[in-house]
Amino acid sequence: MSLLVIRELSVDFPLPEGTVYALSGVSLELGEEERLALIGETGSGKSVLAGAILRLLPAQARVRGEIWYRGTNLLALSPEEMRRFRGSEIALVMQNPASALNPVLTGGYQVREAVLRRGRLAKRLAQGKVAELLARVGLPERAASSYPHQLSGGMQQRLLLSLGLALAPRLLIADEPTKGLDWSLRSQIVQLLQDITAGQRAFILITHDLAAARYLAERVAVLYAGQVVEYGLAEDLFSLPRHPYTRGLFASHPARGLKPIPGMAPVLTSLSRGCRFQPRCGQARPVCAREDPPFVEISEGYFVRCHRCFR
Amino acid sequence: MFTYLLRRICLLVFVLWGVSVLTFTLMYLLPGERARLVAIYRWGYDDLSAKELATLRREIGEDLPFPQQYAWWLGRVARGDLGYSFVTGRPVAAEILARVPATLELAVAAFFFAALTAVPLGIACARRPGSWWDNLLMTGSLIGVAMPNFWLGLLLILIFSLTLDLLPVAGSGGLAHLVLPAFTLGAGMAAVSTRLVRASLLEVLAQDYITMARTKGLGEGEVLWRHALRNALIPVFTVLGLQLNHLVGGTVIVENVFGRAGVGQLMVEAIASRDLPLLQGVVLFLAFCFAGVNLLVDISYTFLDPRIRYGGAKGNE
Numbered sequence: 001m002s003l004l005v006i007r008e009l010s011v012d013f014p015l016p017e018g019t020v021y022a023l024s025g026v027s028l029e030l031g032e033e034e035r036l037a038l039i040g041e042t043g044s045g046k047s048v049l050a051g052a053i054l055r056l057l058p059a060q061a062r063v064r065g066e067i068w069y070r071g072t073n074l075l076a077l078s079p080e081e082m083r084r085f086r087g088s089e090i091a092l093v094m095q096n097p098a099s100a101l102n103p104v105l106t107g108g109y110q111v112r113e114a115v116l117r118r119g120r121l122a123k124r125l126a127q128g129k130v131a132e133l134l135a136r137v138g139l140p141e142r143a144a145s146s147y148p149h150q151l152s153g154g155m156q157q158r159l160l161l162s163l164g165l166a167l168a169p170r171l172l173i174a175d176e177p178t179k180g181l182d183w184s185l186r187s188q189i190v191q192l193l194q195d196i197t198a199g200q201r202a203f204i205l206i207t208h209d210l211a212a213a214r215y216l217a218e219r220v221a222v223l224y225a226g227q228v229v230e231y232g233l234a235e236d237l238f239s240l241p242r243h244p245y246t247r248g249l250f251a252s253h254p255a256r257g258l259k260p261i262p263g264m265a266p267v268l269t270s271l272s273r274g275c276r277f278q279p280r281c282g283q284a285r286p287v288c289a290r291e292d293p294p295f296v297e298i299s300e301g302y303f304v305r306c307h308r309c310f311r
Numbered sequence: 312m313f314t315y316l317l318r319r320i321c322l323l324v325f326v327l328w329g330v331s332v333l334t335f336t337l338m339y340l341l342p343g344e345r346a347r348l349v350a351i352y353r354w355g356y357d358d359l360s361a362k363e364l365a366t367l368r369r370e371i372g373e374d375l376p377f378p379q380q381y382a383w384w385l386g387r388v389a390r391g392d393l394g395y396s397f398v399t400g401r402p403v404a405a406e407i408l409a410r411v412p413a414t415l416e417l418a419v420a421a422f423f424f425a426a427l428t429a430v431p432l433g434i435a436c437a438r439r440p441g442s443w444w445d446n447l448l449m450t451g452s453l454i455g456v457a458m459p460n461f462w463l464g465l466l467l468i469l470i471f472s473l474t475l476d477l478l479p480v481a482g483s484g485g486l487a488h489l490v491l492p493a494f495t496l497g498a499g500m501a502a503v504s505t506r507l508v509r510a511s512l513l514e515v516l517a518q519d520y521i522t523m524a525r526t527k528g529l530g531e532g533e534v535l536w537r538h539a540l541r542n543a544l545i546p547v548f549t550v551l552g553l554q555l556n557h558l559v560g561g562t563v564i565v566e567n568v569f570g571r572a573g574v575g576q577l578m579v580e581a582i583a584s585r586d587l588p589l590l591q592g593v594v595l596f597l598a599f600c601f602a603g604v605n606l607l608v609d610i611s612y613t614f615l616d617p618r619i620r621y622g623g624a625k626g627n628e
Binding site: 054056083084085086087088091092094096099100101102103104105106113114117147149160163166167 | 519527533541
């Protein structure tokens with residue numbers, strides 16, 4: 001049985017300047033201990049998806065569809081019931097550790113607070129648990145008594161990860177954990193993510209970092225303009241990407257020639273009929289501008305949203 | 312932390328010295344001979360002979376050149392001697408100290424009234440921006456900010472003392488005498504602070520670390536009390552500190568409206584009777600209060616914000 005099933009999830013934000021359609025009809029599945037990478041450019045809806053799973057989107061967000069977590073539809077829960085799932089079942093490690101950590105509380109306090117969510121512990125026990133968590137993410141003991149501004153960027157990221165692990169969640173979501181880190185730190189964090197997820201828990205990695213995605217995830221979903229355009233096993237997707245956007249994304253990677261995709265991602269307030277990538281697609285046909293491409297399973301467990309790929 | 316304190320205290324001494332130069336210069340530049348003023352209060356007349364005038368001038372130090380006069384005066388001030396009042400002949404320091412309790416009582420009562428209404432009301436507004444109570448309180452606070460306190464004081468006397476006969480009109484005394492002046496003095500501060508608590512809390516509640524606290528599964532109460540409020544109160548503290556200075560200034564007006572025998576009233580009396588040593592002493596004392604309050608506010612920051620307490624020291628990976 002799947003741990004997480006997302007069905008036809010749509011999120012839009014009615015704003016004074018017009019409604020932003022951040023996610024449209026996203027369907028994904030995640031098995032127990034399966035690791036999924038969500039890749040796509042900025043504004044494709046990756047972080048909105050994470051926010052929707054934890055129900056932490058701004059109040060004005062309109063969310064439709066279903067998010068089933070171990071047989072419970074998270075979208076149907078009361079706020080209080082939802083709160084119980086956060087941290088203990090599903091944990092989110094937000095992006096930008098510098099702003100995601102509270103500047104006036106020590107690292108140890110912020111970890112301990114998460115630990116104590118499951119009920120009161122003797123002070124000694126809680127302290128031991130905090131030390132254990134810090135060691136797990138490779139932080140020195142003094143990080144417990146340090147304030148966030150006294151820690152380096154890499155240490156802040158580790159601290160944030162230890163918060164996510166505090167209650168040993170079944171599902172960990174990390175939003176761009178390698179963003180803004182230099183090369184050697186980045187590999188350290190990727191290794192750490194491998195250590196804390198492999199064979200232990202389900203993991204959703206939101207990233208621009210294709211190498212990290214390939215290393216850490218068994219399955220990959222490519223998001224474009226609020227839609228999943230390609231979804232399948234990582235080895236298949238990386239060796240033979242089918243969707244023109246995915247191909248363009250890979251070709252734009254510095255290691256593969258730094259070829260940019262022509263044009264701009266669409267503005268999500270005014271979406272026209274047809275394939276959302278069609279205006280930028282070198283292989284577009286007349287049908288692409290006329291009809292929305294369906295999300296089709298082209299081989300077992302491999303989905304693509306493109307007219308070209310199955311006709 | 313210690314060096315921070317030391318630096319602040321050195322700065323405080325420097326500021327007070329500047330104030331002393333300023334007040335002494337201003338008093339020196341006032342027209343009229345001080346010796347004649349003294350003579351009027353001492354003997355009732357000022358048509359002194361040249362010899363009497365010279366003696367009196369020497370006695371009060373008016374014959375010395377300005378720098379020496381200043382040095383002479385500063386030396387006495389440093390020993391805690393602010394001179395003698397022209398009017399009563401009593402030491403200025405004793406005159407001021409006798410009035411401090413009434414002023415302190417008023418300022419403290421007004422401050423606590425302001426802080427204890429502003430924080431809960433500001434929180435209530437920030438939790439439901441746009442609700443009916445938010446709109447009501449924001450309109451009310453706008454009126455509160457705009458209302459001059461001498462006018463509010465008179466209005467309150469008219470309603471609560473003269474019409475309803477609930478509270479005494481004026482004078483110092485028990486708690487009943489404190490209610491109206493404290494409310495008058497604190498109202499403006501409460502209004503400004505309510506708006507500030509609201510704005511500051513709204514800004515903090517939109518920060519990433521608040522969302523992060525929610526991802527840990529904390530309840531709204533915990534998020535508010537542990538994560539949001541401490542951050543939100545840092546700018547509130549700054550402004551409350553600045554407001555406290557207004558408060559010291561406000562006591563001058565409110566004490567006169569309500570006829571409270573405090574330092575503010577003493578100052579007005581000193582001006583009216585051209586009692587220069589007393590006026591000088593009061594101004595210096597008020598300046599000392601201003602600077603002291605600012606120091607206390609800055610120290611209290613360090614308890615709220617570790618980024619100040621520990622400077623900008625960054626750890627290394």
